[in-house]
Amino acid sequence: MSITAAPPEAETTAERIPLSYNQEFLRAFDKGGTDGAFGHRHTLVCGWRVTGAIDLVALQKALDDVVARHEILRTAVRGDEQGGHQVIEPPSPVLLEVRELGEGASREARAEEFLNELDARPFDVRELPHLRAAVGRFDASDAVLVLATHHTSTDAWSLQVIMRDLASAYAARVAGGGQARQDVAAQYREFARWQQETAASARVDRARGYWRERLAGARITGITSDRPRDENLASAYGVHRFVFDAQLSSAVLRTARDKRCTPFMVMAAAYSVLLRERTGTTDVVFPTFSSGRYEERFMDAVGPFFNFVPVRIDTTGCATVGEVLGRAREACVGAYQHEIPFARIAEDSPELLAPFADGSLAVVAFEVLQTAFPMEGSDAGGPEFAEIRHRTRSQQVSSAIPDGGLWAMDVLPNGQLAGSLKFDHHRFDESTAADLVARFRELLSTLADAPHTPLD
Numbered sequence: 170m171s172i173t174a175a176p177p178e179a180e181t182t183a184e185r186i187p188l189s190y191n192q193e194f195l196r197a198f199d200k201g202g203t204d205g206a207f208g209h210r211h212t213l214v215c216g217w218r219v220t221g222a223i224d225l226v227a228l229q230k231a232l233d234d235v236v237a238r239h240e241i242l243r244t245a246v247r248g249d250e251q252g253g254h255q256v257i258e259p260p261s262p263v264l265l266e267v268r269e270l271g272e273g274a275s276r277e278a279r280a281e282e283f284l285n286e287l288d289a290r291p292f293d294v295r296e297l298p299h300l301r302a303a304v305g306r307f308d309a310s311d312a313v314l315v316l317a318t319h320h321t322s323t324d325a326w327s328l329q330v331i332m333r334d335l336a337s338a339y340a341a342r343v344a345g346g347g348q349a350r351q352d353v354a355a356q357y358r359e360f361a362r363w364q365q366e367t368a369a370s371a372r373v374d375r376a377r378g379y380w381r382e383r384l385a386g387a388r389i390t391g392i393t394s395d396r397p398r399d400e401n402l403a404s405a406y407g408v409h410r411f412v413f414d415a416q417l418s419s420a421v422l423r424t425a426r427d428k429r430c431t432p433f434m435v436m437a438a439a440y441s442v443l444l445r446e447r448t449g450t451t452d453v454v455f456p457t458f459s460s461g462r463y464e465e466r467f468m469d470a471v472g473p474f475f476n477f478v479p480v481r482i483d484t485t486g487c488a489t490v491g492e493v494l495g496r497a498r499e500a501c502v503g504a505y506q507h508e509i510p511f512a513r514i515a516e517d518s519p520e521l522l523a524p525f526a527d528g529s530l531a532v533v534a535f536e537v538l539q540t541a542f543p544m545e546g547s548d549a550g551g552p553e554f555a556e557i558r559h560r561t562r563s564q565q566v567s568s569a570i571p572d573g574g575l576w577a578m579d580v581l582p583n584g585q586l587a588g589s590l591k592f593d594h595h596r597f598d599e600s601t602a603a604d605l606v607a608r609f610r611e612l613l614s615t616l617a618d619a620p621h622t623p624l625d
Contacts, residue, residue, distance in 0.1 A: 191510065207246070222309055377517055390454050413588075430497075
């Protein structure tokens with residue numbers, strides 16, 4: 170039975186709440202409770218260094234306040250003869266783990282190891298709420314706070330919303346013992362209904378026309394894996410992490426400014442050349458992600474809003490590496506100007522997804538992480554929070570994705586470029602991941618410092 174099947178007991182609400190397009194997209198990758206989109210490792214985990222004393226009683230209450238505030242954290246996705254729908258459950262306590270981290274290596278190293286360990290833990294999608302927390306303490310005023318969620322209920326942007334609301338709720342609990350006074354949060358079910366209500370509109374029709382023309386004859390570019398997919402094996406994801414040196418990072422950001430591009434556009438150009446070299450095709454299509462929130466009222470909401478956005482960069486006729494940047498800029502601007510739910514794009518361009526069915530190919534999505542609410546402190550006198558983003562320790566076992574691979578870049582506060590490449594050990598060797606990153610670094614350097622280098 171699918172993990173999304175309805176349980177035999179009566180549901181807690183008579184109201185039938187529709188799924189969003191993204192939840193329907195996730196259901197297409199449902200492989201049960203062990204693997205796929207509803208698998209026990211399809212999680213999101215983030216960590217913050219906390220400077221200052223932590224009141225654990227107040228933290229527990231604040232975590233529970235967050236679950237009460239955001240319904241999606243206690244929402245189950247069900248399926249029956251009528252299709253998929255959401256079921257919202259009453260609030261329940263968040264699991265809070267506390268551990269003493271002790272002495273040993275540097276605190277920065279131990280903090281990252283603690284975060285990696287929790288990132289590798291399974292999280293049953295049937296376990297509500299879809300939020301866990303852990304505090305690792307070095308001493309009374311230095312700790313690590315880790316938040317873990319199931320990806321079917323959140324995205325990277327949502328985790329930062331959760332952390333911001335948690336800090337506010339914690340401050341209120343410490344100050345007066347009551348809940349924080351916050352504006353009413355938009356709920357994910359409102360977003361799902363809004364998507365259904367606006368499915369047919371002139372704007373959506375225009376965007377669909379753009380994508381039909383833009384993606385005519387296109388398929389997402391898949392990378393040949395070291396070993397073909399074995400349907401009898403559950404995925405075994407690990408992650409290769411890296412941080413580029415300050416000189417290269419500065420050159421990439423300078424190129425973005427000089428060419429009136431975003432850092433993502435520059436890195437997308439280098440990635441498209443990498444795919445061109447790896448696959449032999451000059452017409453590259455890769456998926457990236459947006460926050461998928463569309464309207465201002467959903468910016469402070471929690472849920473799986475993230476949207477799959479195809480980027481097609483045709484390098485045919487480009488004589489130099491630098492010329493690819495112009496193509497990448499045009500492709501990215503067009504993609505984001507015409508963004509609609511990926512399900513609508515796939516309806517019109519079904520061949521786009523063909524590589525997912527090819528057991529010898531892996532689709533590797535490429536993104537640059539977006540920081541919604543930088544958390545560098547809290548109210549005067551309270552603890553200060555600094556997100557752990559400078560990560561260099563790779564993992565043999567990590568959280569998973571439904572299929573393929575995920576390449577995520579980040580522009581750190583100090584300007585350095587950091588990244589991770591998530592891959593299935595059953596299909597790729599870690600040396601392959603390291604080689605891809607090494608070649609990507611070379612291409613970034615060439616694009617920034619020697620853009621007139623011949624493409625071939």
